[in-house]
Amino acid sequence: MDLLEIKNLKMHFPIKKGLFSKTRGFVKAVDGVSFNLKKGETLGLVGESGCGKTTVARSLLRLIEPTGGSVNFEGTNILELSKRELRQVRAHIQVIFQDPYSSLNPRLSVGQIIAEPLKNFENRRTEQLKERVAYLMEKVGLNPHQTGRYPHQYSGGQRQRIGIARALALNPKIIVCDEAVSALDVSIQAQVINLLMALQQELGLSYIFIAHDLSVVEHISDRVAVMYLGKIVEMASDYDMYHTPRHPYTQALLSAVPVLDPEVTKKRILLKGDVPSPLDPPSGCAFHTRCPKKKDICSKEQPVFKELGNGHWVACHLC
Amino acid sequence: MNSEQLLSIQDLKVRFKSFEGVVSAVDGVDLNIAPGETVGLVGESGCGKSVTALSILRLLPKRSTLMEGNIHFSGMNMLTADEEALLKIRGNSISMIFQEPMTSLNPVMTIGDQIAEVFVLHQNLTWNQGREKAVEMLERVQIPSPNARSRDYPHRLSGGMRQRAMIAMALSCQPTLLLADEPTTALDVTIQAQIMDLMLRLKEKLNTAILIITHDLGLIAETVSRVIVMYAGQIVEEAPVGDLFKEPLHPYTRGLMGSVPKLGQKFKGGPSQLDEIKGVVPSLLNLPAGCRFNPRCPLAIAKCREQTPGMVRIGRQRQVRCWLVGGAK
Amino acid sequence: MIDDKAAIASTRKGNSREFSHLRTGISKFLRNKAACFGGVLIFIFIISSLLAPVLFSKDPNAQDIRHALEPPSLKQPLGTDELGRSILARIIFGGRISLAISLSSVALALLIGVPFGLVSGYFGGKIDFIIQRFTDVMLSFPPFLLALALVSVLGVGLKNTIISVGIAGLPHTIRITRGCVLSIREQVYVEAARAVGTRDRIILFRHILPNVMVPIIVNATLFFGMAIIFAAGLGFLGVGVQPPNPEWGTMLGSGRSLLFAAPHVATFPGIAIFLAVLGFNLLGDGLRDALDPRLGYE
Numbered sequence: 001m002d003l004l005e006i007k008n009l010k011m012h013f014p015i016k017k018g019l020f021s022k023t024r025g026f027v028k029a030v031d032g033v034s035f036n037l038k039k040g041e042t043l044g045l046v047g048e049s050g051c052g053k054t055t056v057a058r059s060l061l062r063l064i065e066p067t068g069g070s071v072n073f074e075g076t077n078i079l080e081l082s083k084r085e086l087r088q089v090r091a092h093i094q095v096i097f098q099d100p101y102s103s104l105n106p107r108l109s110v111g112q113i114i115a116e117p118l119k120n121f122e123n124r125r126t127e128q129l130k131e132r133v134a135y136l137m138e139k140v141g142l143n144p145h146q147t148g149r150y151p152h153q154y155s156g157g158q159r160q161r162i163g164i165a166r167a168l169a170l171n172p173k174i175i176v177c178d179e180a181v182s183a184l185d186v187s188i189q190a191q192v193i194n195l196l197m198a199l200q201q202e203l204g205l206s207y208i209f210i211a212h213d214l215s216v217v218e219h220i221s222d223r224v225a226v227m228y229l230g231k232i233v234e235m236a237s238d239y240d241m242y243h244t245p246r247h248p249y250t251q252a253l254l255s256a257v258p259v260l261d262p263e264v265t266k267k268r269i270l271l272k273g274d275v276p277s278p279l280d281p282p283s284g285c286a287f288h289t290r291c292p293k294k295k296d297i298c299s300k301e302q303p304v305f306k307e308l309g310n311g312h313w314v315a316c317h318l319c
Numbered sequence: 320m321n322s323e324q325l326l327s328i329q330d331l332k333v334r335f336k337s338f339e340g341v342v343s344a345v346d347g348v349d350l351n352i353a354p355g356e357t358v359g360l361v362g363e364s365g366c367g368k369s370v371t372a373l374s375i376l377r378l379l380p381k382r383s384t385l386m387e388g389n390i391h392f393s394g395m396n397m398l399t400a401d402e403e404a405l406l407k408i409r410g411n412s413i414s415m416i417f418q419e420p421m422t423s424l425n426p427v428m429t430i431g432d433q434i435a436e437v438f439v440l441h442q443n444l445t446w447n448q449g450r451e452k453a454v455e456m457l458e459r460v461q462i463p464s465p466n467a468r469s470r471d472y473p474h475r476l477s478g479g480m481r482q483r484a485m486i487a488m489a490l491s492c493q494p495t496l497l498l499a500d501e502p503t504t505a506l507d508v509t510i511q512a513q514i515m516d517l518m519l520r521l522k523e524k525l526n527t528a529i530l531i532i533t534h535d536l537g538l539i540a541e542t543v544s545r546v547i548v549m550y551a552g553q554i555v556e557e558a559p560v561g562d563l564f565k566e567p568l569h570p571y572t573r574g575l576m577g578s579v580p581k582l583g584q585k586f587k588g589g590p591s592q593l594d595e596i597k598g599v600v601p602s603l604l605n606l607p608a609g610c611r612f613n614p615r616c617p618l619a620i621a622k623c624r625e626q627t628p629g630m631v632r633i634g635r636q637r638q639v640r641c642w643l644v645g646g647a648k
Numbered sequence: 649m650i651d652d653k654a655a656i657a658s659t660r661k662g663n664s665r666e667f668s669h670l671r672t673g674i675s676k677f678l679r680n681k682a683a684c685f686g687g688v689l690i691f692i693f694i695i696s697s698l699l700a701p702v703l704f705s706k707d708p709n710a711q712d713i714r715h716a717l718e719p720p721s722l723k724q725p726l727g728t729d730e731l732g733r734s735i736l737a738r739i740i741f742g743g744r745i746s747l748a749i750s751l752s753s754v755a756l757a758l759l760i761g762v763p764f765g766l767v768s769g770y771f772g773g774k775i776d777f778i779i780q781r782f783t784d785v786m787l788s789f790p791p792f793l794l795a796l797a798l799v800s801v802l803g804v805g806l807k808n809t810i811i812s813v814g815i816a817g818l819p820h821t822i823r824i825t826r827g828c829v830l831s832i833r834e835q836v837y838v839e840a841a842r843a844v845g846t847r848d849r850i851i852l853f854r855h856i857l858p859n860v861m862v863p864i865i866v867n868a869t870l871f872f873g874m875a876i877i878f879a880a881g882l883g884f885l886g887v888g889v890q891p892p893n894p895e896w897g898t899m900l901g902s903g904r905s906l907l908f909a910a911p912h913v914a915t916f917p918g919i920a921i922f923l924a925v926l927g928f929n930l931l932g933d934g935l936r937d938a939l940d941p942r943l944g945y946e
Binding site: 048049156157158185187188189191193194197212213214215216218219220239242243252253254255256257259260261262263266268270271273274275 | 364507509510516535540561577584593
């Protein structure tokens with residue numbers, strides 16, 4: 001049994017229109033996503049805007065309530081837990097948010113922000129709390145003597161470290177990194193990525209790393225899942241994803257990433273058009289409107305997400 | 320003051336009056352662009368690259384900005400020109416596209432009208448003529464159904480479409496210089512590829528010089544011929560793109576390149592740890608003495624902490640601002 | 649990203665207790681001349697109200713018919729009214745009443761309105777629906793008429809004036825609080841608090857309330873001015889604070905018929921109302937500008 005098993009997760013947002021807010025249709029932001037997470041591994045979840053990856057994060061944490069599927073943490077489906085039981089599980093699955101500016105309450109000091117999870121679960125005396133906060137700050141590279149400072153006194157990268165310290169406070173088993181480095185400068189991004197990887201080694205953490213930057217995801221992940229319009233279209237080990245991508249979308253994504261070598265002229269697969277709106281997804285395979293290898297069946301039937309062998313999964317009629 | 324240069328910036332200093340004091344955002348920048356050349360201006364937040372670009376067109380807030388130095392465009396001194404003269408140039412011989420297509424387009428005007436406006440203002444066409452031209456431009460930037468799209472409002476278009484519309488607007492009057500401030504940062508990577516492809520093809524046709532301002536090294540590697548690297552308000556390195564990537568000289572440039580994860584590098588024996596630059600960008604109110612990069616530089620020597628290095632020429636087309644490169648130790 | 653501001657902010661080598669929010673706010677306020685003027689007015693208002701018994705041995709209600717309706721003179725700087733009472737004394741003591749009314753009614757509106765607004769905004773759903781419909785009904789009355797209606801039910805006098813004015817300000821307070829809560833509720837740090845297991849009621853007090861305090865305080869300051877006007881209005885109509893109490897509105901009411909014969913009787917209370925309300929409005933505006941949280945800074 002893996003640490004986290006997600007089966008057929010769905011998040012359909014109802015579109016309410018009219019005088020009595022009748023439900024006219026659904027935005028299928030997440031439409032049947034399944035994946036597992038093993039202890040100590042990093043699963044990268046990558047995709048472009050509108051693919052639903054951030055919604056997956058919020059759904060599996062139950063920050064928004066998913067409309068279908070199951071999320072099994074160590075065997076228990078957390079979607080079926082009561083509010084009180086859910087709180088207890090929260091301690092094991094934490095999250096780091098994207099925006100270092102709005103993810104910290106501007107009126108609380110750093111010490112208070114990091115202590116909050118501790119106060120929620122542990123009845124420690126103030127002295128022990130202070131020690132733990134100082135320890136956490138040091139772990140993420142912040143000066144432990146500055147617990148009285150406020151978020152606006154820190155730079156973006158430092159604020160993200162505060163967010164990491166907060167996520168570590170309860171010794172979680174899983175941390176969901178929701179675009180945790182996307183808003184940071186390149187050199188700071190490197191610092192934070194290195195920090196996350198070091199912490200993983202040291203503390204045996206498992207990460208779900210969500211991002212739109214394929215290079216970053218591939219660097220940090222052991223396995224990668226590519227999402228398009230609410231579904232996972234391909235999932236494989238980082239090695240296989242890079243060397244033998246099977247889905248045309250994955251291939252296009254890989255080719256679109258700029259190479260840091262001016263002498264290499266990359267053969268670019270240029271996709272036509274834009275990502276379709278999740279309000280009105282195409283029939284059959286959602287990617288067929290832009291797929292350079294599209295066949296007739298692609299616009300008629302939705303491909304099944306199946307395993308090709310060796311942990312490599314694809315949803316494509318051509319595979 | 321090279322007469323062959325399209326754009327010549329000399330010793331540009333831009334300071335802002337802020338609540339906390341006077342902040343020096345750009346501190347002595349020299350930059351030249353030849354006609355038809357594509358130059359990249361690279362740096363992280365706060366390095367002054369956007370401010371430099373905005374200075375060229377004098378788009379910075381008048382009351383709180385102090386500018387010194389020289390900016391010459393096709394013989395005209397941009398810093399002393401009056402508002403009339405500037406208005407004739409903006410959108411005409413020098414155009415600019417911005418990072419956020421949503422906020423850079425007027426939400427209450429149709430795309431067609433916004434592009435038409437450029438023609439009406441600079442080429443004295445009527446609105447109807449302008450609108451026809453607008454549809455032509457939309458077609459050139461490969462927006463499908465340009466006629467229908469031209470009557471749409473910005474919010475109806477996707478990010479990629481809006482950026483194309485902005486490019487259409489910018490290239491309407493066939494500018495000799497295009498300033499592109501983070502043109503693809505807000506876009507998805509597949510759209511980014513489309514947009515850059517488009518820009519380069521249009522540039523070929525129109526022989527426009529382009530100054531691309533970005534923090535994205537990958538973008539730079541693929542699109543420009545010359546790169547200028549900025550840090551904390553100063554230029555630290557300048558080189559042809561091939562030379563820069565093959566052998567970056569300034570420690571900051573090297574650190575920057577090492578920080579970027581490269582697709583597939585971990586399978587080719589690349590390091591599992593990224594090459595990070597320790598510390599943070601210094602506050603512009605509290606710059607370190609000597610070389611501005613010295614607190615974070617792994618190679619800093621005593622001289623770096625005491626004296627600010629000047630730009631030193633290396634070879635034909637390279638310059639570096641570092642005591643450890645070319646200059647006396 | 650507003651990069652330079654972050655770079656500037658990281659200079660702040662502060663140590664623990666330095667809270668630069670407040671300092672920036674205070675200095676911003678002090679540079680706003682109108683706000684300072686308002687502050688001075690209110691300061692005078694408060695001090696004179698508090699020190700009234702000390703400054704004036706004269707009883708504001710002491711009548712002296714022989715000296716009725718005297719225009720301003722050295723002895724009576726603001727003149728006397730129809731019963732010979734010193735208008736200056738009455739205005740200063742009237743200030744105490746106005747101050748008491750505004751403080752109490754605002755306190756009432758806040759004590760009831762803020763919790764309702766918090767609950768309504770944060771929990772949404774049925775509770776929100778019920779509270780909002782209730783508020784809608786109250787808002788369908790122009791506030792002053794609402795106060796008037798309440799007074800007709802409760803009766804006249806100081807206590808009832810306070811209650812009526814307080815309740816008249818209730819729907820507005822609930823709406824403003826709810827609005828703030830709705831926007832704060834969507835902030836990522838609130839979501840983060842839930843993610844670390846913080847209970848709802850603690851989220852309300854630790855995360856939501858402190859961040860809605862600023863708009864509420866600003867609103868309260870402006871409401872002080874409104875409260876004075878309402879109370880004066882009720883007094884003017886004769887259904888607020890009753891004579892012989894020197895409430896400004898009541899003074900206005902009794903001076904109305906003398907407007908041409910002895911204009912000073914009504915004019916000075918009118919000026920007092922004007923200055924007090926002006927002061928509160930300027931102060932409120934200044935506070936709002938000074939405490940405006942700046943994006944990219946927070």
